[in-house]
Amino acid sequence: MIGEQFSEELELVFNHLHENPEVSWKEVETTAYLENFLKGKGLVPKRFENMTGLYVDIGKGLPKVGFRTDMDALWQEVDGVFQANHSCGHDAHMTVALGVAVLLKEIESVLPGAVRIIFQPAEEKAQGAKALVGKGIIDPLQFLFGIHVRPLVELDDGTYSPGLHHGAAKLISGKITGMEAHGARPELGINAIEVAAGLVDGLKRIWLSPTESASIKMTHLQAGGSSTNIVPGTATFSIDARAQSNQTMDVLTDELDKIIRALKVMYDVDIEYHVETHIAAAEVDETASGILKQAIIETVGEDKCAEEIVTPGGEDFHFFTFSNPNLKTTMLGIGCGVSPGLHHPKMTLNTERLPTGADIITKALILALDYVKGSERYD
Incomplete structure (x- = not known):
């Protein structure tokens, strides 16, 4: 579990990412910041060739379980000026991913396998996932988890959903x-x-x-x-x-x-x-969402575990399953008081929920590794 001191560090991480947004395919400084943070925690991130973004593997062997976050900001008018702006929560998603990386690093020696954490560019252009598929980044994976902060109209603050059914x-x-x-x-x-x-x-x-x-x-x-x-x-x-x-x-x-x-x-x-x-529309895998539901309940209790959400919005994440139907995927919905709503130029969220999101994803990744290991023994 993330302690108070690291929670404070994650708050600083979020503030930096929020204040330094970059649009699709131009996440140059964001990539450098993420790389330096991961290296500072003793990890060995790898940049993608000929594009922004990076990934890091934690644990021994070929990664069978992964976690993906998006990186890019929107280009929109804020107070009469067009600018890059994190109004879709990607700053929060990256913060959670860095928290997950640190938690996994702390227990790397006892992990039952390897985890791949992916920092994907160009989600807002719906092009980043396709580019990563072309590079073979998800080829070894059996499970891939994602996250997205949710508006209050969909999810109460402090609750978490094990599946997002985007259109x-x-x-x-x-x-x-x-x-x-x-x-x-x-x-x-x-x-x-x-x-x-x-x-x-x-x-x-x-x-x-x-x-x-x-x-x-x-x-x-x-x-x-x-x-x-x-x-x-x-x-x-x-x-x-x-x-x-x-x-x-x-x-x-x-x-x-x-x-x-x-x-x-x-x-x-x-x-x-x-x-x-x-x-692509979501193809939520029952095994993946079941693992994520268990992780939510073990972390925050059954009363904080919401139902899966059907939402009309779209998400580039689901192209991974569209291109590889055997990949088991789901997304964690984080109820963190998003207001007035996603893509609003003045969107705000409750950052106190981000460490908990990292705890849940970390638990889900470990459970997925156990599932993969158990399946391999059975085979």
């Missing part, structure tokens, strides 16, 4: 190429705005089961110039698709493709589109 999201960009014409002779052109209107109408006609939570809508449209007597021949658009499950997202994507193919034939236009960002 899937796809952010799609496209271009319609029709034909310009004089406003007096519209029959000689192909109006890109009218094609876009057909696309909007088609999206509204996608039908799904009422038991499935999903939405798809156009969120950006740009066409034409300053002259109002020209039929615009081109338009660019963006579409935001959301679904609570990966299966429902597949249905939305298929229906979108059908609509676009039909519009291309109907209007004799070219419509190009591609997925800018894909955030």
Whole structure:
């Protein structure tokens, strides 16, 4: 368990990270700070090649159990000025991860295996997890745990959830190429705005089961110039698709493709589109969430263990399972009084809950190591 003295050190760590935010793929100073902290505790962190972020292995042998934290801040307007800003809790997540690293280092000699702690960049761009998959960072793992602070509307302060069921999201960009014409002779052109209107109408006609939570809508449209007597021949658009499950997202994507193919034939236009960002929905593993639930109960008691949370937000963490379905994953939800809410420029949280989060994750990692070791003996 984290003692009072180390809790005070973690408070200083959080303050430093909070006051020095860096956006996706530019977490240079953050990476250096984390590396120096870990080295100062007698650990040997390894930076990722050609990108920000790092990882550290603790214990003997090939790591079978891992813990991942995100690092990047948002770019948003705060008091009228655009700046990097930790309003999603990644500063808190890194603080917990450093606490876990220190706790594991203290008992490294008696660990029943090795643990890999991963500091992932570019979560807010939904690109960091994919990059780490490409580097093979999670290949040896059987379990991977994550964390996320939760707003008060989802989780009471001082309570903890063993599973976060985030939804899937796809952010799609496209271009319609029709034909310009004089406003007096519209029959000689192909109006890109009218094609876009057909696309909007088609999206509204996608039908799904009422038991499935999903939405798809156009969120950006740009066409034409300053002259109002020209039929615009081109338009660019963006579409935001959301679904609570990966299966429902597949249905939305298929229906979108059908609509676009039909519009291309109907209007004799070219419509190009591609997925800018894909955030996979959570596939919470029952064994992993059961281990995390046990860790919560053993650390803070059953009365502080909340139910698993279904939330409409997205998280890059779930791409790890999307790319490797055999990986057992879950995320700890930390009830720490997040207010007014995630991504609010003035978001605050109760940092007193972070050491407890580190205690819970450490316990879960040890339990997972015991599970892996037991499974290997059984095999």
